[in-house]
Amino acid sequence: xxxxxxxxxxxxxxxxxxxxxxxxxxxxxxxxxxxxxxxxxxxxxxxxxxxxxxxxxxxxxxxxxxxxxxxxxxxxxxxxxxxxxxxxxxxxxxxxxxxxxxxxxxxxxxxxxxxxxxxxxxxxxxxxxxxxxxxxxxxxxxxxxxxxxxxxxxxxxxxxxxxxxx
Amino acid sequence: xxxxxxxxxxxxxxxxxxxxxxxxxxxxxxxxxxxxxxxxxxxxxxxxxxxxxxxxxxxxxxxxxxxxxxxxxxxxxxxxxxxxxxxxxxxxxxxxxxxxxxxxxxxxxxxxxxxxxxxxxxxxxxxxxxxxxxxxxxxxxxxxxxxxxxxxxxxxxxxxxxxxxxxxxxxxxxxxxxxxxxxxxxxxxxxxxxxxxxxxxxxxxxxxxxxxxxxxxxxxxxxxxxxxxxxxxxxxxxxxxxxxxxxxxxxxxxxxxxxxxxxxxxxxxxxxxxxxxxxxxxxxxxxxxxxxxxxxxxxxxxxxxxxxxxxxxxxxxxxxxxxxxxxxxxxxxxxxxxxxxxxxxxxxxxxxxxxxxxxxxxxxxxxxxxxxxxxxxxxxxxxxxxxxxxxxxxxxxxxxxxxxxxxxxxxxxxxxxxxxxxxxxxxxxxxxxxxxxxxxxxxxxxxxxxxxxxxx
Numbered sequence: 001x002x003x004x005x006x007x008x009x010x011x012x013x014x015x016x017x018x019x020x021x022x023x024x025x026x027x028x029x030x031x032x033x034x035x036x037x038x039x040x041x042x043x044x045x046x047x048x049x050x051x052x053x054x055x056x057x058x059x060x061x062x063x064x065x066x067x068x069x070x071x072x073x074x075x076x077x078x079x080x081x082x083x084x085x086x087x088x089x090x091x092x093x094x095x096x097x098x099x100x101x102x103x104x105x106x107x108x109x110x111x112x113x114x115x116x117x118x119x120x121x122x123x124x125x126x127x128x129x130x131x132x133x134x135x136x137x138x139x140x141x142x143x144x145x146x147x148x149x150x151x152x153x154x155x156x157x158x159x160x161x162x163x164x165x166x
Numbered sequence: 167x168x169x170x171x172x173x174x175x176x177x178x179x180x181x182x183x184x185x186x187x188x189x190x191x192x193x194x195x196x197x198x199x200x201x202x203x204x205x206x207x208x209x210x211x212x213x214x215x216x217x218x219x220x221x222x223x224x225x226x227x228x229x230x231x232x233x234x235x236x237x238x239x240x241x242x243x244x245x246x247x248x249x250x251x252x253x254x255x256x257x258x259x260x261x262x263x264x265x266x267x268x269x270x271x272x273x274x275x276x277x278x279x280x281x282x283x284x285x286x287x288x289x290x291x292x293x294x295x296x297x298x299x300x301x302x303x304x305x306x307x308x309x310x311x312x313x314x315x316x317x318x319x320x321x322x323x324x325x326x327x328x329x330x331x332x333x334x335x336x337x338x339x340x341x342x343x344x345x346x347x348x349x350x351x352x353x354x355x356x357x358x359x360x361x362x363x364x365x366x367x368x369x370x371x372x373x374x375x376x377x378x379x380x381x382x383x384x385x386x387x388x389x390x391x392x393x394x395x396x397x398x399x400x401x402x403x404x405x406x407x408x409x410x411x412x413x414x415x416x417x418x419x420x421x422x423x424x425x426x427x428x429x430x431x432x433x434x435x436x437x438x439x440x441x442x443x444x445x446x447x448x449x450x451x452x453x454x455x456x457x458x459x460x461x462x463x464x465x466x467x468x469x470x471x472x473x474x475x476x477x478x479x480x481x482x483x484x485x486x487x488x489x490x491x492x493x494x495x496x497x498x499x500x501x502x503x504x505x506x507x508x509x510x511x512x513x514x515x516x517x518x519x520x521x522x523x524x525x526x527x528x529x530x531x532x533x534x535x536x537x538x539x540x541x542x543x544x545x546x547x548x549x550x551x552x553x554x555x556x557x558x559x560x561x562x563x564x565x566x567x568x569x570x571x572x573x574x575x576x577x578x579x580x581x582x583x584x585x586x587x588x589x590x591x592x593x594x595x596x597x598x599x600x601x602x603x604x605x606x607x608x609x610x611x612x613x614x615x616x617x618x619x620x621x622x
Contacts, residue, residue: 077307093310
């Protein structure tokens with residue numbers, strides 16, 4: 001080993017390169033499938049969030065499991081407290097209704113991202129500040145080159161505390 | 167002092183003040199109708215200009231009901247809002263709505279009728295916007311459970327809310343204003359308007375059956391979903407609920423007796439609101455007070471001063487002379503013109519500024535017709551009474567004509583859109599306009615028969 005193993009310090013050290021992505025025009029059904037299938041072979045099931053790109057490949061938003069859950073919650077249940085009156089099949093019915101919406105309708109359009117050389121602390125700051133599940137990583141040209149997931153940041157925290165077990 | 171008699175009935179001098187006040191009023195109205203700037207801001211700017219140009223002295227604007235702010239209206243509105251704000255978290259409205267759906271046994275048209283009646287009754291006692299804000303979400307839930315299009319239900323509720331609100335002094339802002347300035351008490355509204363509103367509701371529900379009765383079919387297993395809901399789970403704060411209902415009962419008894427006891431409605435409402443605030447045990451009244459719809463309250467304040475300006479300079483007097491000339495002083499014709507004109511005006515513009523303008527106009531007209539009378543002898547002249555009722559019926563029922571005719575309609579359309587069911591202007595009007603024309607026709611027939619044929 002020419003390089004001594006060092007703890008990850010920058011976004012590029014822990015990001016997932018060439019992450020799966022969605023287009024704003026894709027259906028939410030596609031989003032759910034992609035998130036569910038993400039990292040399928042990596043021993044962890046599903047990814048909690050995906051980047052959304054436009055036709056030119058530029059970042060236009062993020063969509064997370066939380067966004068999908070919010071989208072299946074009918075507007076009227078957020079207006080007044082009606083949660084006691086849900087029926088058994090309601091989740092399935094609302095999921096079917098939501099699935100035909102586009103990603104653009106349910107995504108979080110407030111685009112937040114970091115550079116490849118951003119310190120991990122910057123990623124933590126953004127995750128906490130914006131309640132994100134993942135942070136897109138952009139190269140100098142503004143193209144998405146990776147995604148930092150919350151669980152990878154968390155692993156970095158665990159490794160910092162227990163280096164010998166890493 | 168510019169009292170009613172001093173500013174009314176005389177010859178109008180079209181001096182500089184007259185034109186300044188008229189221009190301020192017309193430009194403000196144009197902005198309110200265009201909705202380019204929020205109506206509250208327009209009304210406040212207009213009102214401040216009325217003061218800056220010394221059309222009204224500040225004392226007249228703040229302390230003279232005939233020309234300025236009608237505090238009876240303001241305090242009544244704020245107090246009733248406070249009562250609702252304190253009642254809402256108890257879950258009582260959700261309870262009533264879920265209970266209604268269960269009483270309807272999951273039968274769509276039966277639910278529609280029960281929801282309409284419940285909406286009308288609550289709207290008669292509380293404000294219409296609050297009523298539909300609370301009923302509409304439950305309606306959307308029930309429609310989803312029954313796999314039905316919620317739009318017919320929502321439109322029915324908006325219309326029912328405006329009809330129900332017409333029934334009492336406190337049901338709708340136009341009635342609050344009319345009650346205050348014409349010194350008509352709660353029971354006079356009950357005697358004169360509630361009977362016709364019951365008839366109008368029956369006609370309305372018949373028309374709803376015709377419009378929506380056929381398309382509503384539900385599978386039995388879906389009805390089960392509604393029947394399994396337990397309305398008791400909606401109650402979040404049983405202790406506060408008991409307090410709220412007790413205070414509401416006191417307030418309603420207070421309204422029924424206010425004329426007899428010599429209290430203004432605002433006194434009754436303020437007593438109820440403050441008592442409920444005390445009983446709620448809240449340590450932070452600013453949270454409760456912050457929920458009052460201050461934009462609406464300040465809209466009223468601005469509007470009263472704006473209208474006061476054109477009353478003082480004689481524009482209203484000039485208009486009332488024109489109206490009397492047009493109807494040849496025939497009171498039946500005047501009553502009918504007021505009713506129908508109010509209906510169509512209110513279908514397209516906010517009925518609050520409209521009624522705020524019409525009230526001084528009618529008072530001025532009364533001064534011209536009966537120059538020797540003053541006070542209630544004038545305001546309650548037997549020949550004037552049908553005009554007040556006609557104004558209330560026209561302005562309130564007229565709101566049903568279009569999606570923008572009443573606040574309840576705007577709320578329902580907005581909620582429906584958020585739920586993914588857009589109600590277009592045309593779709594609303596397709597139901598609203600025929601309902602408006604038929605209900606106003608029924609109401610005007612009632613006014614004619616009761617006051618002109620039978621002379622009650």
